[in-house]
Each structure stands twice: as C-alpha cells, then as structure tokens.
Amino acid sequence: MDIPAPVKALKINRWLPYLAVLQSDMRQTQRSWVYRLWVMASVLSAVGYLLYHVGVYQKAGMVQLASTVLSDLLLWTVLGSVTLIIVLTASCISAERGTVADSVLSRGISRYQYFMAKWHARLITVIGTFLVLGGGALACSYFFLQEDLSLMGSIVAMLTVALLLMMVISLGVTFSAVASSTLVGITFLWLLVYGVGFLLTLLPARFPSPYRMLTNLPHVLRGDYSLHDLGQLATYSGVLSIGAALVGLIIFSRRDV
Amino acid sequence: MADNPSGLVIETYKLTKIYQNRQIALNDVTLSIEPGSVLGLLGPNGAGKTTFLRLVLGLHRPTAGWVKLFGKTMSPNAADLRRRMGYIPTNPQFPAGMTPITYLDYVARLFGLTSDSRKPRLASLIRAVDLLPVSGEPIAGFSNGMTSRLAVAASLINEPDLLIWDEPTHGLDPEARRSMLELIKRLSREKSLIVSSHNLSDVDEVCNHAAVLSRGQLIYNGSLQDLKGRMRRNHYELDLEGDQKAITKATAAIKNMTEFKTVSLKQRRLELRLNDDSTNTSALANVFMTLADSKVTLVSIRSVGQQTEQAFLDLVEKEESRGFARAYQVEEAA
Known part of the structure; x- marks a missing residue:
C-alpha cells in the first residue's frame, strides 16, 4: 500500500456532515420495509376505498361527497399508519447503535448535527410522503366524486394532519435517541401516543384532541375552517416537537455510544 | 502551536470510566503522547484498551478526569478535533449496499470535505489500497483483507494528524499483515499513531512507545526500550x-x-x-x-522469550501479585 501524499490543503464545509447524514437517512428510510409497507398499505387502502365510492356514485347514482370520503380516508389512514410511523421513527437512531459510533460518530460530525440530520430526514420523508399520497387522494376525490372541496380548506386539512404527524415523528426520534433499545422505544411511544390520544378524547370539547380534529375534517375540507385553530395546533405541535427534540438532543449528546 | 501550548497530541489526566456504577473500566489513567510517537496500547482482554480509545475519540464521556487532544478538551461534540483524527475499529462495519467509492465519499462528507477536495483524494486512496478493480462492487462481498484496506483508506481520507488503529492486523493473512506493518512504519514518519494490539510482535516492530493497561489501570507508560529493559533476563x-x-x-x-x-x-x-x-x-x-x-x-x-511479550507478561504478573499493596501506594501517592 502506497499512500498518496497530500497535494494541497483540504477544504472543509461544516454543513456537509449534516447533509451527508440527512441524505443517507432519507435514502435508507425509503429502502426500509417499514416505509414500503406503510406506502403500499396506504396506497392500496386509498385506491380500494376511492374505487368503491366512485363506483357507488357513478353506477348507482348515490351522491358521494368528496369531503366526507376524503376525511374518512385521512382519518383511518392516519390512525392506522401511526403504528408504522412510530416503528419508522422510534428505530432511527437506536437501530444503528451497534455501528453508528465506529462508522459515523468517530468522524468529523458532532452529536448535535447527527441528531438534527436524523430528525429532519424523518420529518421530510414521512410528511413529504403523506403530502404526496394525500395530494393524490385529494385530486382523485376532486375529479371522480361529488366535488364539494375548497382549495384553502384542503390545504388546511392537509396541514392539520401534517402537524399531528410532526409531533409523532419528533417524539419517535427523541425516543430512539433516549431509549436503551429499539423495542423499548417503540413500545413506550406507542403507549404514549395512543394512550394520550385516547385520554384527550375524554376531556371536554374545549381541549384539543387529535381525534376530534380528524373527525372535523369534512367541514374543514368544505372550507369551514378556522385559521386560529390551525395556528393553535401549529403552536402546540411546534412547541412539543421542538421541546421533544431538545430533550433528545441534550440526552443524546451526553450519552455513551 | 499557538492553540496547543503543551505541544502534546494527547494528554489525559486521571481519566476514569465507570459504567452505570457497575463496572470500573478505566481507573485514573494519566498519560501524554508527543507528536511523532507511535504508541502501542497493550493489555489483556478487558484491560480497558477500547474504553480508552473511545474516550479519546469522544464516543464515551469520562466519569472523572479529562482527555485533551491538540491542547483542547475532547467531548462528544468536538467535531473539529475528530477532523484531525483517523480511526479504524477492531472489526470495521460498513453500511449495506455501498461500494468503496460511495463509502469513501460518505466518510469524506462526514469530515466536511468539499467535492473539490474529496473526489481526487478518494480516487487516489482507492488506487493506493489496491481496490481499483472492485471500486464499484458492493462491500458486502469483500474479504477480510479488502475490508481492512478500505478501512485504512477511510481513516486516511481526511489527512489526519493522529491515527487510532484498533487491532489493525486482526484477521489478516501474513502478506496483508506485513503490508499493514510497512504502512504503519511509513505513516509514522509524519503522523502520530496509537496502535492497539494483542500481537506483541507487531507492537515490537512498529511502535516506539508503549502503554500497558491491566484491569483498567495504567501499569506502564514509556518507551518500548524501557519496557524491554524491565524484562527479567534469567x-x-x-x-x-x-x-x-x-x-x-x-x-x-x-x-x-x-x-x-x-x-x-x-x-x-x-x-x-x-x-x-x-x-x-x-x-x-x-x-x-x-x-x-x-x-x-x-x-x-x-x-529465551519474545522480548516485548516477556516484558509485558512480567508487568501484568507483577501488578497482579501486588494484591492489596496497590491500595497503600495510592494512599502514599495521595
């Protein structure tokens, strides 16, 4: 082995390690079976559900409101998908614990950069995928069903679901950085998300509840939305997500890997 | 040298690591490494060698004491310090589905090297470690020798001042081992190295300093010549x-x-x-x-007896035979 001598000083870009992990994680997520299962299950269930209602509307002549069909689709897709999203996010750091130290964290990257890259990669992948799939379902509902959708209402509905997903993803990444094993992280997060979601439905209507927000989607899709409510949800979601990420960041940057 | 008044590559002071209040992996290790040194880190299994290296790399945080690299304290977020280091773990693991080109490109980006710097560098290194014919092949099918050569290339891609190689000759055939030792000798002319090894003849051949750990304690730190001088010639x-x-x-x-x-x-x-x-x-x-x-x-x-090996065994044996006397020495030193 004859190692080449350096010819000139190496140029350093301090953001490249963050971008390297971000891109690598997005590619890795898209290749994972959990992600593919989530996309496939969402697409198949959406196509099946929409075809049924299009058939009922066009062949039997029964009016099928796009807002009702789409909100049902979003509600059940989200409720069903959350488990897979929990698996996808709560494993993102803990599943690599055996190799991440030697292959990544021993290089020129800080723990902060690594955690942020992982968090952002999962946010982009999961929310991006949801927006693409949801956008497709929205377009199909608009063209093939009794169209009663409002453009702004549709955007607000998609944003509402995206903000709810953002909280789950941020909690998932935090749990994966904090938990001692992937299984423990997934279990605790699953109990937390479904448990708190259920408990919130028991509270009076003035308290925000994810389930109530999702069941209110038909009105939102028709244009009966409140930007104040959306802003409130964005604030809650932002505070919870950033708070959870901060906790994860601090703990991860102090632990042995 | 202005930002490193001591001029030392590594300095540790009372470095101690206790895992979850259950296991004392490293105990009160104080040592320093000067530029140009090739330090052989010796010790039986469980002596604390890997813990020491992980503390130096900032992968673990010390329970007590500190590690300084190039005059600055090492921490998990000290990416700037790690940019000056090249590391090879005992059994290098590579991400699935990558080829030597994509892997080295990824590692170079983790060091923050811009495209102008990293592309020519990785091409030269792939050629240097004789992986050119397989540079587009998946790493998963590589032999031990090939993965070792790739790990060497990855550890050199950022042109580090300090190399930390954990068992670099582990699992290599005699020819590859010889080649690796020659490479260490060549690199030692311009870089500082820490070589952790069970193979004492390797340490004997390439190192000029030695540190011996036994049950988490540093029992020798000095030149290899001095270590051999302690050997009982009987x-x-x-x-x-x-x-x-x-x-x-x-x-x-x-x-x-x-x-x-x-x-x-x-x-x-x-x-x-x-x-x-x-x-x-x-x-x-x-x-x-x-x-x-x-x-x-x-x-x-x-x-009779391989010199370094004999000296090392003598040291460990002597340390273990001291029994509770170790406690008195600590008291006296305090």
Missing part, C-alpha cells in the same frame, strides 16, 4: 558443539553453580534458568569459563 539457551562426554562433564559442573535455578541438557542444547538474585553477567562468565575449560565450543546463545 532464561538462556546455549547451543554447543564438541565431544558429548565433555559437554556432559561441563553441564555437571554448571549444575553445581549456585547462580542457577535449573540446568538441563537436551542433546547439545543447554538450557539455563538463573535465580532471581543472580547477576546474569557473572553467572554467564562462569559458564563460559567452564565450557572453555572442557574444550566445548559455543555455537549460539539467546535469551
């Missing part, structure tokens, strides 16, 4: 030539000497073990006189 083998009767007679005379614990003759090879309080020069002088008187020719003489 076991010799002499190959003789001459009349068999004369050899037997000389052996009988040597057996009567009080300096020797055991004297045994196997055909024409005489094996001598000195008593612990005997001086080897005077004892051997008496042996030579006896052989000369008996008209026996000395063909060769050698000190």
Whole structure:
C-alpha cells in the first residue's frame, strides 16, 4: 500500500456532515420495509376505498361527497399508519447503535448535527410522503366524486394532519435517541401516543384532541375552517416537537455510544 | 502551536470510566503522547484498551478526569478535533449496499470535505489500497483483507494528524499483515499513531512507545526500550558443539553453580534458568569459563522469550501479585 501524499490543503464545509447524514437517512428510510409497507398499505387502502365510492356514485347514482370520503380516508389512514410511523421513527437512531459510533460518530460530525440530520430526514420523508399520497387522494376525490372541496380548506386539512404527524415523528426520534433499545422505544411511544390520544378524547370539547380534529375534517375540507385553530395546533405541535427534540438532543449528546 | 501550548497530541489526566456504577473500566489513567510517537496500547482482554480509545475519540464521556487532544478538551461534540483524527475499529462495519467509492465519499462528507477536495483524494486512496478493480462492487462481498484496506483508506481520507488503529492486523493473512506493518512504519514518519494490539510482535516492530493497561489501570507508560529493559533476563539457551562426554562433564559442573535455578541438557542444547538474585553477567562468565575449560565450543546463545511479550507478561504478573499493596501506594501517592 502506497499512500498518496497530500497535494494541497483540504477544504472543509461544516454543513456537509449534516447533509451527508440527512441524505443517507432519507435514502435508507425509503429502502426500509417499514416505509414500503406503510406506502403500499396506504396506497392500496386509498385506491380500494376511492374505487368503491366512485363506483357507488357513478353506477348507482348515490351522491358521494368528496369531503366526507376524503376525511374518512385521512382519518383511518392516519390512525392506522401511526403504528408504522412510530416503528419508522422510534428505530432511527437506536437501530444503528451497534455501528453508528465506529462508522459515523468517530468522524468529523458532532452529536448535535447527527441528531438534527436524523430528525429532519424523518420529518421530510414521512410528511413529504403523506403530502404526496394525500395530494393524490385529494385530486382523485376532486375529479371522480361529488366535488364539494375548497382549495384553502384542503390545504388546511392537509396541514392539520401534517402537524399531528410532526409531533409523532419528533417524539419517535427523541425516543430512539433516549431509549436503551429499539423495542423499548417503540413500545413506550406507542403507549404514549395512543394512550394520550385516547385520554384527550375524554376531556371536554374545549381541549384539543387529535381525534376530534380528524373527525372535523369534512367541514374543514368544505372550507369551514378556522385559521386560529390551525395556528393553535401549529403552536402546540411546534412547541412539543421542538421541546421533544431538545430533550433528545441534550440526552443524546451526553450519552455513551 | 499557538492553540496547543503543551505541544502534546494527547494528554489525559486521571481519566476514569465507570459504567452505570457497575463496572470500573478505566481507573485514573494519566498519560501524554508527543507528536511523532507511535504508541502501542497493550493489555489483556478487558484491560480497558477500547474504553480508552473511545474516550479519546469522544464516543464515551469520562466519569472523572479529562482527555485533551491538540491542547483542547475532547467531548462528544468536538467535531473539529475528530477532523484531525483517523480511526479504524477492531472489526470495521460498513453500511449495506455501498461500494468503496460511495463509502469513501460518505466518510469524506462526514469530515466536511468539499467535492473539490474529496473526489481526487478518494480516487487516489482507492488506487493506493489496491481496490481499483472492485471500486464499484458492493462491500458486502469483500474479504477480510479488502475490508481492512478500505478501512485504512477511510481513516486516511481526511489527512489526519493522529491515527487510532484498533487491532489493525486482526484477521489478516501474513502478506496483508506485513503490508499493514510497512504502512504503519511509513505513516509514522509524519503522523502520530496509537496502535492497539494483542500481537506483541507487531507492537515490537512498529511502535516506539508503549502503554500497558491491566484491569483498567495504567501499569506502564514509556518507551518500548524501557519496557524491554524491565524484562527479567534469567532464561538462556546455549547451543554447543564438541565431544558429548565433555559437554556432559561441563553441564555437571554448571549444575553445581549456585547462580542457577535449573540446568538441563537436551542433546547439545543447554538450557539455563538463573535465580532471581543472580547477576546474569557473572553467572554467564562462569559458564563460559567452564565450557572453555572442557574444550566445548559455543555455537549460539539467546535469551529465551519474545522480548516485548516477556516484558509485558512480567508487568501484568507483577501488578497482579501486588494484591492489596496497590491500595497503600495510592494512599502514599495521595
């Protein structure tokens, strides 16, 4: 082995390690079976559900409101998908614990950069995928069903679901950085998300509840939305997500890997 | 040197690591490494070698004490310090589905190298480690030797000042091992290295300093020459030539000497073990006189035992035999 001598000083870009992990994680997520299962299950269930209602509307002549069909689709897709999203996010750091130290964290990257890259990669992948799939379902509902959708209402509905997903993803990444094993992280997060979601439905209507927000989607899709409510949800979601990420960041940057 | 007043590459002070209040992996390790040193990190399994390296790399946080690299304190977020280091773990693991080109590109980006810097560098390194014909093949199918060469390339991609190689010759065939040792010798001309190894002959060949860990404690830190100097030179083998009767007679005379614990003759090879309080020069002088008187020719003489290995084993044995006396020394030092 004859190692080449350096010819000139190496140029350093301090953001490249963050971008390297971000891109690598997005590619890795898209290749994972959990992600593919989530996309496939969402697409198949959406196509099946929409075809049924299009058939009922066009062949039997029964009016099928796009807002009702789409909100049902979003509600059940989200409720069903959350488990897979929990698996996808709560494993993102803990599943690599055996190799991440030697292959990544021993290089020129800080723990902060690594955690942020992982968090952002999962946010982009999961929310991006949801927006693409949801956008497709929205377009199909608009063209093939009794169209009663409002453009702004549709955007607000998609944003509402995206903000709810953002909280789950941020909690998932935090749990994966904090938990001692992937299984423990997934279990605790699953109990937390479904448990708190259920408990919130028991509270009076003035308290925000994810389930109530999702069941209110038909009105939102028709244009009966409140930007104040959306802003409130964005604030809650932002505070919870950033708070959870901060906790994860601090703990991860102090632990042995 | 302005930002590193001590001029040392690594400095540790009372470095201690206790895992979850259950296991003391490293205890009060204070050492320093000067630029250009090649430090051999020695110790039996569980001695704390890997813990020490992980603390130096900032992968673990010390329970007490500190590590400074190039005059700055190491921490998990000290990416700037790690940019000056190249690391090879014992069994390098590579991400699935990557080829040497994509892997080295990924590692170079983790060091923050821009495209202008990293592309020519990775191409040169792939050529240098003889992976050019397989540069587009998945790493998953590589042999031990090939993965070791790739790990070497990855550890050099950022042109580090300090190399930390954990068992670099582990699992290599003799030819690859020889090549690796030659590479270490060449790199040692311009870089500082820490080589952790179980193979003491490797350390003997390439290192100029040694640190010996035993049960988490640093029991030796200094030059390799000094370590060898501590070896008990009390076991010799002499190959003789001459009349068999004369050899037997000389052996009988040597057996009567009080300096020797055991004297045994196997055909024409005489094996001598000195008593612990005997001086080897005077004892051997008496042996030579006896052989000369008996008209026996000395063909060769050698000190038995691989030198570094013997010195290392002696150190560990001595440390373990001290028992509770270790506690008194700590008290005295305090």
